[in-house]
Amino acid sequence: LAALLAHGGGMDIxxxxxxxxxxxxxxxxxxxxRAVAEMVRRLLRMRAEDLPPPDACDALACxxxxxxxxxxxxxxxxxxxxxxxxxxx
Numbered sequence: 001l002a003a004l005l006a007h008g009g010g011m012d013i014x015x016x017x018x019x020x021x022x023x024x025x026x027x028x029x030x031x032x033x034r035a036v037a038e039m040v041r042r043l044l045r046m047r048a049e050d051l052p053p054p055d056a057c058d059a060l061a062c063x064x065x066x067x068x069x070x071x072x073x074x075x076x077x078x079x080x081x082x083x084x085x086x087x088x089x
Contacts, residue, residue, distance in 0.1 A: 016062070016065055020065070021061055021062055022035075022036060022061070025040065025043070025061045025064050025065055026039045033054050033057070036057060036058065037051060037054060039061075040057045040060045040064065043064055044060065044064075
């Protein structure tokens, strides 16, 4: 439903795999949840005691991976065919 509403509103829909999100945030696509949480903490300048539960860290990692600077750096590393095929409007 959210994708349908976004598409109808003229928003771009971008799909990223878990591997791509982890690579964008940590630099390693095979990073574990602890590594993702640590990078989320560092990128958002959070204290360790303020870190949310693992699922919330994953959601924050998704948001961070789609920020313009991180997303553009990650997309530029994808093969050309993947860059063309991953973005839908």
